Amino acid sequence: MFSTKFIEKLKHAQKVAVLTGAGISAESGVPTFRGEDGLWNKFRPEELANFNAFQKNPKLVWEWYNYRRKLIHEVKPNPGHFALAEMEQMFPVFTLITQNVDNLHRVAGSQIIIELHGNIMRNRCVDCNKIYREIDIEFESSVPVCRCGGLMRPDVVWFGEMLPEDAILCAFQAAQECEVFLSVGTSALVQPAASLPIEAHASGAFVVEINVERTAISRYIDESIIGKSGEILPLLINKIKEK
């Protein structure tokens, strides 16, 4: 399953970076965005994950995020999340970069996580930018309101919005400096996150994708391992530990 070259690179790597997408949470029961049971199938991104949609119909957008939040409260991290939390302790420099907003890497024990697209458990006031944890807001009406009177929104990055500056800078730096880059469970369609594996490859890293199918970047990287991340990542850890 794993090439000798990949395992050798990983065994000797000082700096490893990993990009995850919705696929790593699929085995926890969180629908992906573009799969057959994808979240986007019921709604289209343009309708929901953008600020105009929120301004036009904050109630609908909140209904969708509350539906996703409730779902996320009911699921647990899977062996793929736990494997990445363990990998963090196996390399001198390990950078976990996620597009996911589901908080499952944190629940699984990963300490350092670059959240490119925010976190669905956090809320932000559109007027004063005050951050509220999920438990700090009540939904008297269907749209929570800040103490300043401004509407609150989920603290996630919507389409057309800039990613947090520090997050994207750190992510690109990790991609440029790592010796091995793993792209796990992402269709590699959403920019600028999808450029990270390409950037890593251009900077000389050995880039490996773990996905149940080939993706938009498969032909540009070193290796595509077809399989479920919840099964592959624990096997990868065992392989690295083998003397």
Ligand code: BV8
């Ligand atoms: C920005 C948070 C610019 C919200 C999300 C035309 C060309 C290129 C780019 C653009 C374009 N038009 C617009 C853009 C920019 C746009 C973009 O990339 N659009 C794409 C769709 C074309 N990007 C943006 O708007 C970004 N901002 O560019 O700002 C700018 C510049 C100047 C000034 C102002 C602005 C912001 C993007 C962030 C959007 N927010 N999420 C929320 O979650 O509600 S994106 C959303 O997609 C999620 O974060 C998700 O993580 C992300 C990526 O999707 P994936 O994670 O890959 O999930 P997906 O379902 O697609 O794939 C799952 C994969 O897992 C599949 O491959 C499947 O095979 C695999 N899988 C399934 N099961 C398993 C598995 N793999 C392993 N094991 C399994 N068990």
Ligand code: ZN
């Ligand atoms: Zn406010």
